[in-house]
Amino acid sequence: MPNKRLIVCLTGMPGAGKSTVASYLKEKGFSVITMGDAVREEAQRQRLDPTDANLGNMMLKLREELGPGAVAYLILKKLERDSNTNNLVIDGIRSIPEVEVLKKIGDVRLLAIHASQDTRFRHLTQRGRSDAPTNQDEFAGRDKRELSVGISEAIALADETLSNNEISVEELKEKAHAIVNGWLAEANNTK
Template identity: 80%
Template structure:
Protein backbone atom coordinates (compact mmCIF):
# COMPACT_ATOMS: atom_id res chain seq x y z
CA UNK A 1 0.00 0.00 0.00
CA UNK A 2 1.37 3.42 -0.84
CA UNK A 3 1.31 6.21 1.68
CA UNK A 4 -2.07 7.96 2.03
CA UNK A 5 -1.73 11.73 1.74
CA UNK A 6 -4.83 13.54 3.00
CA UNK A 7 -4.77 17.07 1.64
CA UNK A 8 -6.93 19.62 3.42
CA UNK A 9 -8.27 22.65 1.59
CA UNK A 10 -10.64 25.43 2.52
CA UNK A 11 -10.72 29.14 3.12
CA UNK A 12 -8.80 30.62 6.10
CA UNK A 13 -10.46 29.72 9.40
CA UNK A 14 -12.68 26.94 8.00
CA UNK A 15 -11.32 24.29 10.41
CA UNK A 16 -8.44 22.67 8.49
CA UNK A 17 -5.98 22.90 11.41
CA UNK A 18 -8.51 21.35 13.80
CA UNK A 19 -8.90 18.38 11.46
CA UNK A 20 -5.11 18.14 10.95
CA UNK A 21 -4.48 18.09 14.73
CA UNK A 22 -7.05 15.37 15.18
CA UNK A 23 -5.52 13.23 12.43
CA UNK A 24 -2.14 13.69 14.12
CA UNK A 25 -3.69 12.01 17.19
CA UNK A 26 -4.58 9.13 14.82
CA UNK A 27 -0.87 8.65 13.94
CA UNK A 28 -0.74 10.76 10.77
CA UNK A 29 2.28 13.00 10.22
CA UNK A 30 1.19 16.61 9.62
CA UNK A 31 2.77 19.20 7.36
CA UNK A 32 1.25 22.66 7.13
CA UNK A 33 1.63 24.56 3.86
CA UNK A 34 1.53 27.82 5.80
CA UNK A 35 4.46 26.65 7.96
CA UNK A 36 6.49 26.00 4.79
CA UNK A 37 5.73 29.58 3.67
CA UNK A 38 6.54 30.92 7.18
CA UNK A 39 9.86 29.00 7.10
CA UNK A 40 10.71 30.47 3.69
CA UNK A 41 9.78 33.99 4.91
CA UNK A 42 12.00 33.52 7.98
CA UNK A 43 14.85 32.41 5.71
CA UNK A 44 14.42 35.65 3.78
CA UNK A 45 14.35 37.75 6.97
CA UNK A 46 10.63 38.66 6.87
CA UNK A 47 8.34 39.11 9.89
CA UNK A 48 5.49 36.54 9.93
CA UNK A 49 2.67 39.07 9.43
CA UNK A 50 -0.35 38.26 7.27
CA UNK A 51 0.77 40.78 4.62
CA UNK A 52 4.32 39.39 4.47
CA UNK A 53 3.20 35.76 4.38
CA UNK A 54 0.59 36.55 1.71
CA UNK A 55 3.16 38.31 -0.46
CA UNK A 56 5.65 35.47 0.07
CA UNK A 57 3.03 32.90 -1.04
CA UNK A 58 2.25 34.91 -4.20
CA UNK A 59 5.95 35.60 -4.87
CA UNK A 60 6.84 31.89 -4.59
CA UNK A 61 4.07 31.04 -7.06
CA UNK A 62 5.25 33.76 -9.46
CA UNK A 63 8.86 32.53 -9.23
CA UNK A 64 8.20 28.78 -9.28
CA UNK A 65 4.63 28.27 -10.55
CA UNK A 66 1.33 27.28 -8.89
CA UNK A 67 2.88 24.18 -7.30
CA UNK A 68 5.72 26.10 -5.60
CA UNK A 69 4.68 25.41 -2.00
CA UNK A 70 4.15 21.69 -2.74
CA UNK A 71 7.76 21.56 -3.97
CA UNK A 72 8.88 23.02 -0.61
CA UNK A 73 6.89 20.22 1.06
CA UNK A 74 8.57 17.57 -1.15
CA UNK A 75 12.00 18.84 -0.07
CA UNK A 76 10.89 18.52 3.55
CA UNK A 77 9.65 14.95 2.90
CA UNK A 78 12.98 14.02 1.29
CA UNK A 79 14.86 15.26 4.41
CA UNK A 80 12.49 13.30 6.67
CA UNK A 81 12.51 9.58 5.91
CA UNK A 82 9.18 9.08 7.72
CA UNK A 83 6.75 7.03 5.60
CA UNK A 84 3.66 7.45 7.81
CA UNK A 85 0.36 8.41 6.32
CA UNK A 86 0.39 12.16 5.95
CA UNK A 87 -1.87 15.18 6.28
CA UNK A 88 -1.03 18.28 4.27
CA UNK A 89 -2.90 21.22 5.74
CA UNK A 90 -3.57 24.15 3.44
CA UNK A 91 -3.69 23.01 -0.21
CA UNK A 92 -4.49 25.97 -2.43
CA UNK A 93 -4.29 24.66 -5.99
CA UNK A 94 -4.69 21.58 -8.15
CA UNK A 95 -1.04 21.79 -9.38
CA UNK A 96 0.00 21.23 -5.73
CA UNK A 97 -2.06 18.03 -5.70
CA UNK A 98 -0.38 16.85 -8.90
CA UNK A 99 3.08 17.27 -7.32
CA UNK A 100 2.04 15.37 -4.18
CA UNK A 101 0.66 12.47 -6.25
CA UNK A 102 4.29 11.66 -7.12
CA UNK A 103 4.90 10.49 -3.51
CA UNK A 104 1.66 8.78 -2.49
CA UNK A 105 -2.07 8.23 -2.87
CA UNK A 106 -3.67 11.67 -2.58
CA UNK A 107 -7.19 12.42 -1.35
CA UNK A 108 -8.49 15.99 -1.10
CA UNK A 109 -10.83 16.95 1.76
CA UNK A 110 -12.42 20.41 1.68
CA UNK A 111 -13.61 22.06 4.88
CA UNK A 112 -16.23 24.72 4.29
CA UNK A 113 -17.50 27.37 6.71
CA UNK A 114 -19.35 30.66 6.30
CA UNK A 115 -17.50 33.99 6.40
CA UNK A 116 -18.90 34.85 9.84
CA UNK A 117 -17.86 31.49 11.28
CA UNK A 118 -14.37 31.72 9.76
CA UNK A 119 -13.77 35.29 10.94
CA UNK A 120 -14.65 34.29 14.54
CA UNK A 121 -12.36 31.25 14.39
CA UNK A 122 -9.43 33.28 13.05
CA UNK A 123 -9.74 36.05 15.64
CA UNK A 124 -10.10 33.51 18.47
CA UNK A 125 -7.12 31.47 17.25
CA UNK A 126 -4.79 34.35 18.04
CA UNK A 127 -1.95 33.67 15.58
CA UNK A 128 0.38 36.44 14.42
CA UNK A 129 -1.38 36.53 11.05
CA UNK A 130 -4.95 36.83 12.45
CA UNK A 131 -7.06 39.50 10.68
CA UNK A 132 -7.36 42.76 12.59
CA UNK A 133 -10.59 43.76 10.82
CA UNK A 134 -13.28 42.43 8.53
CA UNK A 135 -11.70 44.44 5.67
CA UNK A 136 -8.36 42.71 6.21
CA UNK A 137 -10.20 39.39 6.38
CA UNK A 138 -11.95 40.09 3.04
CA UNK A 139 -8.57 40.94 1.49
CA UNK A 140 -7.14 37.66 2.70
CA UNK A 141 -10.07 35.77 1.18
CA UNK A 142 -9.50 37.56 -2.15
CA UNK A 143 -5.80 36.63 -2.08
CA UNK A 144 -6.62 32.96 -1.41
CA UNK A 145 -9.14 32.92 -4.26
CA UNK A 146 -6.56 34.51 -6.58
CA UNK A 147 -4.21 31.51 -6.24
CA UNK A 148 -6.83 28.93 -7.24
CA UNK A 149 -8.22 27.69 -3.93
CA UNK A 150 -11.79 27.71 -5.27
CA UNK A 151 -10.82 25.09 -7.88
CA UNK A 152 -9.22 22.90 -5.19
CA UNK A 153 -12.36 23.18 -3.03
CA UNK A 154 -14.64 22.43 -6.02
CA UNK A 155 -12.63 19.35 -7.04
CA UNK A 156 -12.26 17.86 -3.54
CA UNK A 157 -12.94 14.14 -3.11
CA UNK A 158 -15.13 14.97 -0.08
CA UNK A 159 -16.41 18.15 1.62
CA UNK A 160 -17.43 18.81 5.22
CA UNK A 161 -19.61 21.78 6.14
CA UNK A 162 -18.30 23.26 9.40
CA UNK A 163 -21.26 25.52 10.09
CA UNK A 164 -23.22 25.06 13.30
CA UNK A 165 -21.48 21.83 14.31
CA UNK A 166 -19.25 21.23 17.32
CA UNK A 167 -15.49 20.66 17.13
CA UNK A 168 -16.11 17.04 18.09
CA UNK A 169 -18.63 16.63 15.24
CA UNK A 170 -16.10 18.13 12.80
CA UNK A 171 -13.45 15.66 13.99
CA UNK A 172 -15.87 12.70 13.82
CA UNK A 173 -16.98 13.56 10.27
CA UNK A 174 -13.39 14.01 9.10
CA UNK A 175 -12.30 10.72 10.69
CA UNK A 176 -15.21 8.81 9.12
CA UNK A 177 -14.11 10.04 5.67
CA UNK A 178 -10.38 9.48 6.21
CA UNK A 179 -10.93 6.06 7.78
CA UNK A 180 -12.93 5.10 4.66
CA UNK A 181 -9.97 6.17 2.51
CA UNK A 182 -7.62 4.07 4.66
CA UNK A 183 -9.90 1.04 4.19
CA UNK A 184 -9.96 1.64 0.39
CA UNK A 185 -6.16 1.83 0.30
CA UNK A 186 -5.66 -1.56 1.97
Protein backbone atom coordinates (compact mmCIF):
# COMPACT_ATOMS: atom_id res chain seq x y z
CA MET A 1 0.00 0.00 0.00
CA PRO A 2 1.45 3.42 -0.93
CA ASN A 3 2.27 5.84 1.87
CA LYS A 4 -0.32 8.49 2.47
CA ARG A 5 0.88 12.06 2.36
CA LEU A 6 0.69 14.36 5.37
CA ILE A 7 -2.12 16.90 5.04
CA VAL A 8 -1.79 19.76 7.51
CA CYS A 9 -5.18 21.44 7.83
CA LEU A 10 -5.11 24.96 9.26
CA THR A 11 -8.16 26.27 11.05
CA GLY A 12 -8.91 29.41 13.01
CA MET A 13 -11.04 32.50 12.85
CA PRO A 14 -10.43 35.02 10.03
CA GLY A 15 -7.19 36.94 10.53
CA ALA A 16 -5.70 34.55 13.11
CA GLY A 17 -2.53 33.90 11.06
CA LYS A 18 -3.35 30.80 9.00
CA SER A 19 -2.08 32.25 5.72
CA THR A 20 1.20 33.30 7.32
CA VAL A 21 1.75 29.73 8.53
CA ALA A 22 0.71 28.30 5.15
CA SER A 23 3.14 30.56 3.27
CA TYR A 24 5.97 29.57 5.55
CA LEU A 25 5.25 25.85 5.16
CA LYS A 26 5.21 26.37 1.39
CA GLU A 27 8.76 27.73 1.70
CA LYS A 28 9.58 24.47 3.51
CA GLY A 29 8.40 22.32 0.60
CA PHE A 30 4.69 21.79 1.22
CA SER A 31 2.12 22.36 -1.50
CA VAL A 32 -0.55 24.80 -0.32
CA ILE A 33 -4.21 25.03 -1.21
CA THR A 34 -6.40 27.73 0.29
CA MET A 35 -10.05 26.91 0.94
CA GLY A 36 -10.98 30.55 0.41
CA ASP A 37 -9.30 30.51 -3.01
CA ALA A 38 -11.49 27.55 -4.00
CA VAL A 39 -14.55 29.61 -3.05
CA ARG A 40 -13.15 32.69 -4.85
CA GLU A 41 -12.53 30.59 -7.99
CA GLU A 42 -16.11 29.33 -7.88
CA ALA A 43 -17.38 32.91 -7.42
CA GLN A 44 -15.28 34.00 -10.41
CA ARG A 45 -16.63 31.10 -12.46
CA GLN A 46 -20.13 32.36 -11.62
CA ARG A 47 -19.07 35.97 -12.43
CA LEU A 48 -19.58 37.31 -8.90
CA ASP A 49 -17.51 40.16 -7.47
CA PRO A 50 -15.14 38.84 -4.75
CA THR A 51 -16.68 40.87 -1.92
CA ASP A 52 -16.94 39.48 1.59
CA ALA A 53 -20.73 39.23 1.29
CA ASN A 54 -20.60 37.41 -2.08
CA LEU A 55 -17.88 35.00 -0.94
CA GLY A 56 -19.69 34.29 2.31
CA ASN A 57 -22.94 33.64 0.50
CA MET A 58 -21.11 31.41 -2.00
CA MET A 59 -19.60 29.36 0.85
CA LEU A 60 -23.02 28.94 2.49
CA LYS A 61 -24.67 28.07 -0.85
CA LEU A 62 -22.05 25.40 -1.61
CA ARG A 63 -22.63 23.86 1.82
CA GLU A 64 -26.41 23.89 1.31
CA GLU A 65 -26.08 22.15 -2.05
CA LEU A 66 -23.23 19.71 -1.32
CA GLY A 67 -23.22 19.34 2.46
CA PRO A 68 -20.84 20.61 5.16
CA GLY A 69 -17.77 19.13 3.44
CA ALA A 70 -18.53 20.97 0.17
CA VAL A 71 -15.42 23.13 -0.09
CA ALA A 72 -13.19 20.12 0.62
CA TYR A 73 -14.77 18.38 -2.36
CA LEU A 74 -13.68 21.34 -4.51
CA ILE A 75 -10.15 20.78 -3.16
CA LEU A 76 -10.27 17.06 -4.06
CA LYS A 77 -11.26 17.95 -7.63
CA LYS A 78 -8.37 20.41 -7.84
CA LEU A 79 -5.91 17.80 -6.55
CA GLU A 80 -7.16 15.27 -9.11
CA ARG A 81 -6.55 17.79 -11.91
CA ASP A 82 -3.07 18.66 -10.61
CA SER A 83 -2.07 15.07 -9.73
CA ASN A 84 -0.03 16.50 -6.86
CA THR A 85 1.43 13.98 -4.38
CA ASN A 86 3.46 16.32 -2.12
CA ASN A 87 2.77 16.82 1.54
CA LEU A 88 0.04 19.40 1.64
CA VAL A 89 -1.24 22.35 3.65
CA ILE A 90 -4.94 23.16 3.43
CA ASP A 91 -5.43 26.73 4.62
CA GLY A 92 -8.86 27.60 5.98
CA ILE A 93 -10.64 24.47 7.25
CA ARG A 94 -14.02 25.47 8.66
CA SER A 95 -15.60 22.20 9.70
CA ILE A 96 -14.91 18.64 10.79
CA PRO A 97 -16.80 17.26 7.74
CA GLU A 98 -14.16 18.98 5.56
CA VAL A 99 -11.45 17.17 7.54
CA GLU A 100 -13.28 13.86 7.04
CA VAL A 101 -13.38 14.41 3.25
CA LEU A 102 -9.62 15.06 3.19
CA LYS A 103 -8.86 11.92 5.22
CA LYS A 104 -9.72 9.97 2.07
CA ILE A 105 -6.44 11.10 0.49
CA GLY A 106 -3.97 11.46 3.34
CA ASP A 107 -2.90 11.50 6.97
CA VAL A 108 -4.73 14.61 8.21
CA ARG A 109 -3.58 16.71 11.16
CA LEU A 110 -5.52 19.78 12.25
CA LEU A 111 -3.65 22.84 13.54
CA ALA A 112 -5.74 25.65 15.04
CA ILE A 113 -4.31 29.16 15.03
CA HIS A 114 -5.87 31.39 17.68
CA ALA A 115 -5.72 35.18 18.03
CA SER A 116 -7.79 37.75 19.88
CA GLN A 117 -10.48 39.78 18.12
CA ASP A 118 -8.34 42.94 18.18
CA THR A 119 -5.35 41.11 16.69
CA ARG A 120 -7.48 39.48 14.00
CA PHE A 121 -9.23 42.72 13.00
CA ARG A 122 -5.83 44.42 12.65
CA HIS A 123 -4.48 41.55 10.53
CA LEU A 124 -7.52 41.56 8.23
CA THR A 125 -7.48 45.30 7.61
CA GLN A 126 -3.71 45.38 7.06
CA ARG A 127 -3.54 42.61 4.47
CA GLY A 128 -5.72 44.56 2.04
CA ARG A 129 -7.72 41.79 0.33
CA SER A 130 -11.00 42.62 -1.41
CA ASP A 131 -12.98 40.81 1.29
CA ALA A 132 -11.40 42.66 4.25
CA PRO A 133 -13.92 44.10 6.73
CA THR A 134 -14.22 47.88 6.61
CA ASN A 135 -15.59 48.19 10.15
CA GLN A 136 -16.28 46.27 13.36
CA ASP A 137 -19.85 45.40 12.32
CA GLU A 138 -18.67 43.68 9.13
CA PHE A 139 -15.98 41.92 11.14
CA ALA A 140 -18.54 40.67 13.70
CA GLY A 141 -20.81 39.48 10.89
CA ARG A 142 -17.98 37.54 9.30
CA ASP A 143 -17.14 35.90 12.63
CA LYS A 144 -20.79 34.94 13.11
CA ARG A 145 -20.93 33.38 9.62
CA GLU A 146 -17.73 31.39 10.27
CA LEU A 147 -19.12 30.12 13.57
CA SER A 148 -22.38 29.11 11.85
CA VAL A 149 -20.58 26.59 9.58
CA GLY A 150 -18.82 24.76 12.40
CA ILE A 151 -15.43 26.39 12.73
CA SER A 152 -15.64 26.36 16.53
CA GLU A 153 -15.84 22.56 16.48
CA ALA A 154 -12.84 22.35 14.15
CA ILE A 155 -10.85 24.63 16.46
CA ALA A 156 -11.91 22.68 19.55
CA LEU A 157 -11.00 19.31 18.01
CA ALA A 158 -7.64 20.38 16.55
CA ASP A 159 -4.65 18.12 17.12
CA GLU A 160 -2.66 21.19 18.24
CA THR A 161 -3.49 24.83 18.98
CA LEU A 162 -1.09 27.71 18.51
CA SER A 163 -1.69 31.14 20.04
CA ASN A 164 -0.82 34.10 17.82
CA ASN A 165 -1.22 36.77 20.49
CA GLU A 166 1.75 38.93 21.39
CA ILE A 167 4.30 36.91 19.41
CA SER A 168 6.24 37.98 16.34
CA VAL A 169 5.55 36.66 12.87
CA GLU A 170 8.86 34.78 13.08
CA GLU A 171 7.83 33.14 16.37
CA LEU A 172 4.51 32.08 14.84
CA LYS A 173 6.30 30.52 11.87
CA GLU A 174 8.87 28.73 14.04
CA LYS A 175 6.27 27.33 16.44
CA ALA A 176 4.05 26.08 13.59
CA HIS A 177 7.04 24.54 11.81
CA ALA A 178 8.10 22.71 14.99
CA ILE A 179 4.61 21.21 15.36
CA VAL A 180 4.52 20.11 11.72
CA ASN A 181 8.03 18.65 11.93
CA GLY A 182 6.81 16.54 14.85
CA TRP A 183 3.93 15.27 12.74
CA LEU A 184 6.29 14.48 9.86
CA ALA A 185 8.57 12.53 12.21
CA GLU A 186 5.57 10.55 13.52
CA ALA A 187 4.41 9.82 9.97
CA ASN A 188 7.88 8.65 8.95
CA ASN A 189 8.12 6.36 12.02
CA THR A 190 4.81 4.66 11.23
CA LYS A 191 5.51 3.94 7.55
